[in-house]
Amino acid sequence: MSERVLICGNEAMGEAAVMAGVDAYFGYPITPQNEFTAYMAKRMPEEGRIFLQTESELAAINMVYGASATGKRAMTSSSSPGISLMQEGISYLAGAELPAVVVNVMRGGPGLGNIAPSQGDYFQATRGGGHGDYRTIAIGPSTVQELIDYMQLAFELADEYRTPVTILADGILGQMMEPVTFRKRKPRKLPPKDWALTGAEGRGQNIVRSLWLKEGALENHNYKLQEKYKKIEKNEVICEQYAVDDAEIVLVAYGVAARMVKAAVIKARKHGIKAGWIRPVTLWPFPTEQISKAAEDFKIFLTVEMSLGQMVDDVKLAVEGKCPVLFYGRPGGGIPGPEQILEKIKQLSITPKATAIKS
Amino acid sequence: MKTVFQRTPTLKNCKTHYCPGCGHGIAHRLVAEAIDELDIRGKTIGIAPVGCAVLAYDYLDVDMVEVAHGRAPAVATGMKRTNPDKIIFSYQGDGDLAAIGTAEIIHAAHRGEHITVIFINNAVFGMTGGQMAPTTIVGQKTATTPKGRNITTEGHPLKVSELIASLPGAVFVERVSVSNPAQIRKAKKAIKHAFELQLNKTAGLAFVEVLSPCPTYWRMSPVKAMEWIEDEMTKVFPLGRLKDVE
Amino acid sequence: MKTNTLHEKVIIAGFGGQGIMLAGKLLGHTAMVAGKEVTYMPSYGAEVRGGTAHCMVVIDDEPIASPMVSNPTSLIVMNKASLSKFAPRLKSGGLLIVNSSLIEKNNLKDISADIKILAVPANEIAVELGNVKAANMVALGAFLQKRKLFGSEAAANSLPKVLAKRHHKTLPVNSKALNKGAEFAKEH
Structure with a gap:
């Protein structure tokens, strides 16, 4: 597909996610990202994949958590207030080392703010956002074409490093139409998901968790996370x-x-x-x-x-x-x-x- | 020598962290027996709550995930939708399911998710030190109702099974107890049935509420706690099948 | 500054239901096919039907910085409220296309003298063609002709790409409306 098409950012991200092999999308309506959810509602069933409109952003991010824990590629999208609600789940994803892609089509805040474009969620996206000592990868595209081009990378980084990845867009990028081409990059080589919960047929039990109660266990877990973050800082800056x-x-x-x-x-x-x-x-x-x-x-x-x-x-x-x-x-x-x-x-x-x- | 009883394989051979007289051990065993009898260990994924059973994966030898407080039904939804051939169950307490996770369980049931939910009702928050739960009965003393639960300030106990049974998406709802051997046998049947329905791809959510003792925070002996379930709890939470497929 | 480089910033405005967004997307698509850089930005307020609606289209030979247009070089207004809101923002020397079917002449007396005004009876022309909803296309056709950006046929070719499939039976009337608008602009 090298044809130029005129498409809005929200829909472009949806199609790019489909191309990147997303297995499941879970989302809750919020302006200015609604076209994304609506696009996935139409497109995912066409591909025989999962779309679900959830009862809340809390549920959405936890459904992502569930699907991801079984080794599937899962994502959600929202806008600032909804992303705030998702922070609990994002912290758990980081703690349990589960891949996920979260799109934030930022709007004005704090509070309910407005629905206009904004970049007010930078701290939230780059400092972890929820509780605990963690970071999440955050990508900031600046054109509709880049929303497409960085989607596949987002899924690959999430899988490679077992971490949530945020795509930080805003109301302009989500709503704006620009000419784009949909092109697929050669996929990265990724490690097998041998940690995934698939039923313990013929093997020992797999456990996905973020709770480490034994003395020193959580400290060690945090050192392990930091090591991963150092590697990301070294290798993945764009x-x-x-x-x-x-x-x-x-x-x-x-x-x-x-x-x-x-x-x-x-x-x-x-x-x-x-x-x-x-x-x-x-x-x-x-x-x-x-x-x-x-x-x-x-x-x-x-x-x-x-x-x-x-x-x-x-x-x-x-x-x-x-x-x-x-x-x-x-x-x-x-x-x-x-x-x-x-x-x-x-x-x-x-x-x-x-x-x-x-x- | 003839073997008359043995530990079911899915229940790990280890000591639990539960208090003496706690009902979780019994409930765990019933879940493990159901899994083994249906021979579904290899395709079952369990979800541990936040609460006393947070370490359920240390005792149940199946693939398990531990999730945020109350969100198990949403996590189960994400799992089951993407893995329709796996058997997904959540194991949740009354704080987890009936307080902080009310929205998630109501909507999972409302959507008729093909999952199995084991709901342990012991009328109190255990792990955090015996505070009032939504299911604490009227007059019951807890750390946060030192004079007993008062309906004018704390409201009535929440009857979750009745709520869930009212939703068309729930296909099976039963309230059982682990207060004596006869009840335990009934509880086992209900739990096994709740897994079987999912195994047979019966459309809808299967829900078993288990009345379970918490001697520590009820400030009772284990024996007295079992009696209290039968004498007091079942008055508020009557046992029985509220709903089943034909 | 080069004067032959294209820097066109358009606002199209009217009330919800007048096909404002469709006209904007069509302009955007036509520009894309012509090989231009283009952005289309809708207003996305809470009002869905009946409120004011506007969209912004930027067409350029160079990469576009902002899809937001505060001072348009061209303005197409389909109702009176949009005229009062956006006309003061027009750049000097700008082009104003007015739907004279819904905006009376005396509303234009405050428009500054360096604005080129074209009053198009868009609704009347559309009704003559058999569908009042094509008024947006009449206005767009007139705009394309005045600005000499692309021919109305080029826009008509893009129509099937931006018009929802369920409305494709209106393709002929919309194409005619584009041409009629262009013809009107040629004559006035």
Whole structure:
């Protein structure tokens, strides 16, 4: 299939998940991701696979937990308030080391917030989100095409590392239609799921659990998880950058905000301002090394987000005080457009010593 | 020498962590016997609750998962939908199933999931130290009802089997007890039947409520606890088959 | 700045049920077939029927940063409420297509002089063709003609791809409506 089709992000993710071999989808309605659930309701039975509209997001993530424990590829999708409800299950998935793909089509918060696009769930997605000492892989696509391209990877990372993987989209990406092509990558080699619960026919009992009561057992389990996380940080960072080497100002943004930043940087270059950008594609593992390297020569870093500053903390941790790290963002459905970002770049290029910019 | 009784293989040969006189040991054995008699160990997946039976997988030698408090019916749904040929059962206490997991069990039954649910009702939260459960009976003293359960502040005990039986998606609902050998035999029959229905692909949820003693938090001797089930609990939770397939 | 590069930002607005989203998707699909970069973004508010509905279509020769349009270069309004809401946001020199069947002339007196206005009796033309629901296509046809982006035939070719299969019996009337709209724009 190499034909270009015009499709909205929510439906594109659904088809990409079908192509990636998802066995079961469990979901509960919430705007702005409803097209995803509706698409799966139609598409999964066509493939003889499982679709179920659940009674809650709690049930959805636990059905994912159940299907995943038996070795099946399972997923759910939701939007911010629903993802909050799922955090219990995500913590259990991380603890029990079960693969799962969770799509968050982010909307404005906190609370019920609104249904407008937002990037307010970065902390939740990259810090684990639920209770306990764990991380989950988070991928931040910025086009409908990337929603498709990273879906297969999400399932593969989940299986390889036995961990939940979040695709962090937002209301724009979910609702927007763009021309795309559906293409399949060569699948990764994955370890066998010999831990799966399939009935103990001809073998000893398999147990999937996150409870470790014996003295020292949970400590050891956590060391094991950390080892896995270190491996993920070493091997799975995805990051793009443009014109960073000679840049005086480097913008850092992900997802939809990165599109705005790219346009602003091109305009800035046309104005003779030496600007560049770094775009984390994986938000955890974060491209700490890439940003740290860029900060070896003095530059001003400007992080742009559709929030009031979350990823900027990770940028600061990567820069380690070597360069100033500034922030521009808009919360609750506000979108930092290319013109507004360009204005910030211009201000910075005139007064590079500036330490604070007002929106 | 003639063998007149032996441990059923699916029940592991080990000591349990349960208190003296606890009913979980009996209920575990009945589940294990049902699995062995139906010869389904190789295709059975069990779900342990959060509660005293959280370590059920240490005693039952089948593939098992331990899940978040109350979510077992949702986990079972995810398993059964993707593995229609496996036998899926959840084993849940009254805090797990009737308090925090009310939505999950009601909706699993409502959808008629082809699963088997063993519900242990001992009228109290055991693992956390004897607090009130939704099934604590009126006047019963617990850590959080020091003067006894009062209907004006805590409401009436929740009759879960009656609730489940009212849903068309549930095909079999029976309340049994492990308070004496005769009742244990009845309990065994009900549990085995609940597995058999799933094995025979009978459409719908099979539910067995087991009245079970908690001498520790009832502050009674094991013998007295068995009597209390018969004298007090069965008044509120009458035994018997509420629903079955024709 | 290059002037021959295409940067078209369109808002199409009306009330729910006027086929606003369909017109936007059709414009998007036509642009895609023509090899352009394009984004289509619907409003996705709580109101489903009868409320105001609008969508945003960006067509460009270069990759598109934002699918959100605050200041459109073209505006197609199908009812009065949409005119009051979106007309002030039009870029100077922009194009305004007005459904004059539902928007009286005196509503246009406050529109700034540097806006090109085309008043199209979209409902009347659609009724003549036999289906008032094709008014959206009349307006889109007029827009395509005025902007000279793509021919109305190109849009008609895309119609089967964006119109739900259950509505395919309306393909002929919708195609005719696109052409009629274009013809009207040619003459006015």
